Amino acid sequence: MADQVQISIQEQEEREEREHFARVINSFKFYKLHSLKRLHLSKVSYMNLSDQHKSRILGYMDNLETIQTCVVHNYEVIKLILQDCQFMFLNKDECISDADFERVKKADCAPPTSEEMDKVRTTLRQIVRDWSEDGRAEREACYQPVMHAVLTESRKPSDVKILVPGAGLGRLVFEFARLGYSCQGNDWSLHMLLASNFILNRCQERNSMVVYPWVHQYTNNLATKDQTRRCMFPDISPLQISSDSDFSMVAGDFTKIYTEPNSWNAVVTVFFLDTAHNIIEYLETIYTILAPGGYLVNLGPLLYHWAGQVNEMSVELSYEELRKVMLDIGFEIEKEEMNVRCMYTQNPLSLMQNYYNCVMFVARKPLPRPTHHDQSS
């Protein structure tokens, strides 16, 4: 009986998972329509101007036409991203069916929310961050401090198993794998996983692809062409990695997938810890799966993705509180740096800029104390 209930929960979960997947694909498919609707607002505003005002901004409509061309091109890239998505996950021949799409199309869950559409646009900007020359400065500010922390450890890379939860488009995992580490990336977001699958498995030549990541930013432009400038990717061929490298990406909920104790030498998190509903649970999970002597390297702010959302658990600790939790769990904090200035998918030419004064730390799961110490305590 208990087994039957268990199976029925699994079926329910699997159905929900398929539906979620269908919704994500649906949001990508809505990109063109949604972006052209936004463009239309600007066209209407222009059309409602007096003739005198129109004459003062000759070329305005030309620019809107260029924006339209960029949106249409971006949608071609999105179609490539979606190309083999039906066969991507779950090790099944087909992980999403036409029936799943039909359910999504029903009134209760379509069209995509503005949040879902925002994720599509963010995915385009994350391609810049992780896989373009334009994103190098932003990327290096975030990845170099954590890579440096791993590299200063004396062990042979091939002996070190690294887990990167919140791996996004996979560049950090890729960089560790290039150095010979055994490295696995994990992400919960299907938007990310679809894009990373495309880049890692379908893009072969350097700078073979083009995207217009800033085309949705109608404001805070200094030059008109800033909005429609292109970005080439990938800045490095994803094939440039040793064929015997141990490099993988895994989809799903971090706390559910990673339960095997003492199985990783390092966990590296960049802009990840604050994606938790319950950051204490994240830290306990990381402590459990780390081998004794293993360590967590973290860099990020404490934005807390679920903060202030009704019916969503969200435990919003200050760094001061988080630090106490780590010590309480048993971590030893070996390195700690404040004010590591990092950006996240910023348009470098925008008049508006956002950055994070990140906290970077290395926290170790200690080796077991010798037995005679245990007895004396």
Added chain:
Amino acid sequence: MADQVQISIQEQEEREEREHFARVINSFKFYKLHSLKRLHLSKVSYMNLSDQHKSRILGYMDNLETIQTCVVHNYEVIKLILQDCQFMFLNKDECISDADFERVKKADCAPPTSEEMDKVRTTLRQIVRDWSEDGRAEREACYQPVMHAVLTESRKPSDVKILVPGAGLGRLVFEFARLGYSCQGNDWSLHMLLASNFILNRCQERNSMVVYPWVHQYTNNLATKDQTRRCMFPDISPLQISSDSDFSMVAGDFTKIYTEPNSWNAVVTVFFLDTAHNIIEYLETIYTILAPGGYLVNLGPLLYHWAGQVNEMSVELSYEELRKVMLDIGFEIEKEEMNVRCMYTQNPLSLMQNYYNCVMFVARKPLPRPTHHDQSS
């Protein structure tokens, strides 16, 4: 007949204005309830934690209690802000009646939207920006460049009439008046005007008031106490201004109020031009009301407040396009500086920071050319 139609439009406008006013006051009145609702979400999340997790964050609930105390205090300040609001505008004995409030309470316009509530919270942060020692650095970065541009002009301050549209809480207007300029501030936002009325007319002693401006920021805190730290205001007594100074604040729509040609020597705009539905109209208005030889000094980004909103005109020019419009109207650009780094109501201790690479310029309305030139052209 035409007169009657005219009157009826005025009545309609006045009724709408009163209703808008009532809604703004209503949003202030909702502050406590709304803020405590948000706090409640954090309490619920805490209550749903396991006992083990609760034990790892001793003191968490104490902090939530402190947040509650801060919210209640902020509401006391808000009540002071609202104290004489019924008699503030329109030169009438009473500008808002109980009947207005009754209309607001009807289902079709109450409770306040999240945008309106955001404006209330922003007003508290704007008090820090304009009227506290804590806001000095942010304020000086924005106001010093434009004040410097005005001060380098050789005319006697008392001969110079300055208009500051988008004056917000009035500090910049106050600073010009302190220097002896004849200065008028204007703002469309009643949230701003209620708060500026309170500070300029009701706060007398330096640092006599306390507010907790960061209490709504549950995320990106380094220390727990950062969220509940206080800010004292005003950093200067608003009475410290010469009794014969010509200093006023005017409520309402800039383009409707300021129609008299050649009536100002300088228009100074800080974070204002992009509040326009149609920035071309703003610039034409400014050109019209400036006396020949008068000038516009501007500093700000191009965020465009109405961008992307359905059924709202929004003409989102790049600075490049804006510059061409100014020249087309007849302005002569005398000074131009890019990348003037400014912030707007930033929490200096937050892990997340936002800043603007502002454009600062001085654009002059030229003196009429001598007649013989006119004839030759």
